[in-house]
Amino acid sequence: MAFVAIADRDHEIEHHDPQTFITKYVWSQDHKVIAIQYGGTAIFVGVIALVLSAMMRLQLGFPDSFSFITPENYYQFVTMHGMIMVIYLLTALFLGGFGNYLIPLMCGSRDMVFPYMNMLSYWVYLLSVIILVISFFVPGGATGAGWTLYPPQAIMSGTPGVDWGIVLMLASLGVFIVAFTMGGLNYVTTVLQARCRGMTLMRMPLSVWGIFMATVLGLLAFPALLVAAIMMLLDKTIHTSFFMPAISSMGGDPGYVGGSPILFQHLFWFFGHPEVYIVALPAFGIVSDLLSTHARKNIFGYRMMVWAIIAIGGLSFIVWAHHMYVSGMNPYFGFFFATTTLIIAVPTAIKVYNWVLTLWEGNIHLRVPMLFAIGFVFTFIHGGLTGLFLGNVTIDLPLSDTYFVVAHFHMVMGVSPILVVFGAIYHWWPKITGKMYNETLGKWHFWMTFLGTYSIYLPMHYLGFQGVPRRYFAMGNTEFLPDSAQDLNAWITMSALFVAATQILFFANVIWSLTRGPKADPNPWHATTLEWQTPDTPPKHGNWGHDLPEVHRWAYDYSVPGYDDDYIPQNVPPDKAPAGRDHGVHH
Amino acid sequence: MEFILVIVAVILAGLIGWMLKQSFNTQPWVAETVGESANQAPLGASAKVVGLTTLLAVITSFFALIVSAYALRMDFGDWIPLAEPRLLWINTILLMLASVVFQWTRNAAVRDEASRLKPGLILTGVLTIAFIAGQLIAWRQLGAAGQYISSNPANGFFYLLTGVHALHIIGGMYVWARATLRVTGGAAAAAVRESIELCTVYWHFLLLVWLFLFGMLLST
Numbered sequence: 001m002a003f004v005a006i007a008d009r010d011h012e013i014e015h016h017d018p019q020t021f022i023t024k025y026v027w028s029q030d031h032k033v034i035a036i037q038y039g040g041t042a043i044f045v046g047v048i049a050l051v052l053s054a055m056m057r058l059q060l061g062f063p064d065s066f067s068f069i070t071p072e073n074y075y076q077f078v079t080m081h082g083m084i085m086v087i088y089l090l091t092a093l094f095l096g097g098f099g100n101y102l103i104p105l106m107c108g109s110r111d112m113v114f115p116y117m118n119m120l121s122y123w124v125y126l127l128s129v130i131i132l133v134i135s136f137f138v139p140g141g142a143t144g145a146g147w148t149l150y151p152p153q154a155i156m157s158g159t160p161g162v163d164w165g166i167v168l169m170l171a172s173l174g175v176f177i178v179a180f181t182m183g184g185l186n187y188v189t190t191v192l193q194a195r196c197r198g199m200t201l202m203r204m205p206l207s208v209w210g211i212f213m214a215t216v217l218g219l220l221a222f223p224a225l226l227v228a229a230i231m232m233l234l235d236k237t238i239h240t241s242f243f244m245p246a247i248s249s250m251g252g253d254p255g256y257v258g259g260s261p262i263l264f265q266h267l268f269w270f271f272g273h274p275e276v277y278i279v280a281l282p283a284f285g286i287v288s289d290l291l292s293t294h295a296r297k298n299i300f301g302y303r304m305m306v307w308a309i310i311a312i313g314g315l316s317f318i319v320w321a322h323h324m325y326v327s328g329m330n331p332y333f334g335f336f337f338a339t340t341t342l343i344i345a346v347p348t349a350i351k352v353y354n355w356v357l358t359l360w361e362g363n364i365h366l367r368v369p370m371l372f373a374i375g376f377v378f379t380f381i382h383g384g385l386t387g388l389f390l391g392n393v394t395i396d397l398p399l400s401d402t403y404f405v406v407a408h409f410h411m412v413m414g415v416s417p418i419l420v421v422f423g424a425i426y427h428w429w430p431k432i433t434g435k436m437y438n439e440t441l442g443k444w445h446f447w448m449t450f451l452g453t454y455s456i457y458l459p460m461h462y463l464g465f466q467g468v469p470r471r472y473f474a475m476g477n478t479e480f481l482p483d484s485a486q487d488l489n490a491w492i493t494m495s496a497l498f499v500a501a502t503q504i505l506f507f508a509n510v511i512w513s514l515t516r517g518p519k520a521d522p523n524p525w526h527a528t529t530l531e532w533q534t535p536d537t538p539p540k541h542g543n544w545g546h547d548l549p550e551v552h553r554w555a556y557d558y559s560v561p562g563y564d565d566d567y568i569p570q571n572v573p574p575d576k577a578p579a580g581r582d583h584g585v586h587h
Numbered sequence: 588m589e590f591i592l593v594i595v596a597v598i599l600a601g602l603i604g605w606m607l608k609q610s611f612n613t614q615p616w617v618a619e620t621v622g623e624s625a626n627q628a629p630l631g632a633s634a635k636v637v638g639l640t641t642l643l644a645v646i647t648s649f650f651a652l653i654v655s656a657y658a659l660r661m662d663f664g665d666w667i668p669l670a671e672p673r674l675l676w677i678n679t680i681l682l683m684l685a686s687v688v689f690q691w692t693r694n695a696a697v698r699d700e701a702s703r704l705k706p707g708l709i710l711t712g713v714l715t716i717a718f719i720a721g722q723l724i725a726w727r728q729l730g731a732a733g734q735y736i737s738s739n740p741a742n743g744f745f746y747l748l749t750g751v752h753a754l755h756i757i758g759g760m761y762v763w764a765r766a767t768l769r770v771t772g773g774a775a776a777a778a779v780r781e782s783i784e785l786c787t788v789y790w791h792f793l794l795l796v797w798l799f800l801f802g803m804l805l806s807t
Contacts, residue, residue: 242740553616
């Protein structure tokens with residue numbers, strides 16, 4: 001009855017089979033090519049943002065030693081580093097990259113339901129990246145307003161990039177949101193509409209659940225950023241007063257009347273907090289699948305994991321003002337938002353327990369993806385626990401403007417998702433490219449990155465407790481700080497440079513694998529999910545050859561008692577499982 | 588921000604309620620041959636319908652956020668209300684007529700009455716363009732009275748809301764124009780039926796948004 005949509009797709013696929021190099025690899029409508037385009041572009045801008053952070057650290061660790069880092073440059077580095085990492089790297093990579101690659105393959109579809117719009121989504125995203133990069137080269141340079149772009153300072157003279165940088169930043173965000181919406185409509189509709197026969201919602205791998213819920217959050221929350229960007233653009237260009245109060249600037253009157261800077265903060269964080277989970281939920285989903293596959297055990301509490309993802313998604317809309325405790329809000333609001341913030345820790349903690357319980361007595365294979373997944377559990381617990389501190393108003397007020405906050409959010413939404421990104425790339429690399437990577441290089445990459453990031457962010461918490469202020473170009477006359485604070489800063493800088501340099505191992509591995517990597521087995525991890533059961537590796541256009549797969553079981557039939565193999569793929573019927581058992585419950 | 592919270596709660600409640608039905612009492616770990624379970628079917632609608640519904644949820648969130656910002660800003664105590672031009676009433680009637688004619692055209696498409704599609708689509712377009720022109724004239728009337736977008740926050744919100752609403756209609760007119768070109772090029776009713784149906788839903792939706800915005804602007 002309801003499989004009409006799938007039949008339609010079969011018909012359509014035959015008609016837009018790519019013929020030339022251009023339609024196959026450039027103007028491609030194939031979700032796998034679009035995923036690689038998204039991923040490559042996101043990693044490219046991510047490297048720019050990584051270099052920016054190294055420059056910031058040079059200044060902080062060794063103040064006044066580098067003449068090319070002025071206070072203006074420093075603020076530009078901070079702003080662009082934050083914005084690129086959160087939006088143009090993590091959001092684009094998890095949803096545009098992994099979302100595009102995994103949704104159709106894991107759901108057993110031939111492609112996204114609107115392939116043309118999917119292609120358009122990438123090219124519009126690329127446009128937003130180009131606008132962003134151009135802003136480095138316009139007169140005055142990129143904006144230095146801080147990644148939160150708070151008015152009034154964001155668009156007043158004195159802030160770097162106030163003439164062109166901020167305009168291009170806001171325009172780029174608007175274009176990005178259009179691109180995301182086109183992609184997001186595809187991801188949601190494909191999950192709802194184009195799953196193969198037998199793929200019930202409750203049989204979907206958790207990766208798909210995480211990406212799906214993150215997309216729903218993005219579709220509802222990104223409009224808040226769009227509204228804020230449009231209003232600020234109008235304030236900047238035609239002098240409306242949405243966010244700009246009557247104010248004097250440099251002894252003159254810029255002509256604003258009656259706007260509200262707090263209004264911007266509400267809009268920004270109404271987007272900004274769900275954004276944390278737009279990045280985190282795909283990471284949660286992917287890490288669940290990595291842990292289960294490489295521990296050869298079914299995920300502990302599958303239904304609980306699904307409902308925790310949904311609960312976190314819903315709750316993420318009512319915690320935004322915990323970013324605004326220092327804005328002078330009504331204390332009752334602070335109480336409300338502190339309470340909701342602590343409540344959201346419950347489903348999150350459930351997920352962490354379930355990951356650990358999945359590992360418990362598992363047949364753990366410490367391959368590179370598994371190392372990154374376990375590393376994530378560590379860094380996420382660490383960053384999550386400091387979040388419980390900062391969620392309380394009375395603790396947040398003194399710590400809000402210190403490096404404690406920088407350490408917290410880098411641990412929880414910088415390092416943790418990036419570890420999952422690497423884990424996921426190593427995990428799906430054999431399927432994406434058909435080649436194996438170098439295991440030794442990968443392990444070195446993991447250990448140096450994992451230990452290196454701890455060496456950056458663990459000491460940073462102590463700097464925060466000491467009261468080292470964040471956002472400062474130089475510490476200045478801060479007599480309450482011991483001299484050792486600067487020594488620690490130098491250490492953190494050394495560690496940061498070390499971790500940044502270590503990433504060369506990853507790119508070296510990519511090149512090694514593409515040039516001399518051995519041919520990969522179609523299912524090297526003996527995984528159950530559908531993307532490993534394709535007739536070709538890497539999968540061809542249309543993914544499944546002549547017949548779509550049919551799904552008979554969930555994605556976590558690992559080490560099922562009574563079977564020869566320690567995994568049963570999702571498309572194996574009950575009567576054809578290796579030990580030839582009859583229908584029935586396996587546990 | 589209460590308004591957007593209510594909207595998000597309603598959208599998420601719909602989604603979560605549906606997912607509850609899918610997951611209630613299921614035992615994901617049980618393997619079955621395809622067709623044994625009642626929960627194996629995707630939604631009983633076409634992909635385009637699901638896509639449009641999702642898009643409408645996104646647009647709802649977009650407008651709800653501006654309305655929330657409007658309400659938040661109004662509460663600050665120094666609000667200077669704007670007297671909306673009377674012309675907006677006429678514009679509203681034009682947009683309602685456009686919706687009515689579009690619905691009539693849609694019904695014709697469903698009943699396979701190809702001869703009615705061309706006049707219906709063209710009349711819809713004329714009425715819709717008249718609405719947008721009317722909105723522009725209303726802007727000019729305000730400007731002539733010295734009420735510019737930058738004069739005060741209430742003015743800013745008025746121009747912003749009417750502007751982004753008109754932009755959404757113009758976006759819809761791209762799909763309308765494609766359908767109209769196909770009809771004038773001799774396409775059969777069945778071939779354009781789905782795009783006309785979806786376009787009609789979009790028009791009704793933007794009419795509802797406008798009626799809400801107009802009521803809010805008049806009453807504040």
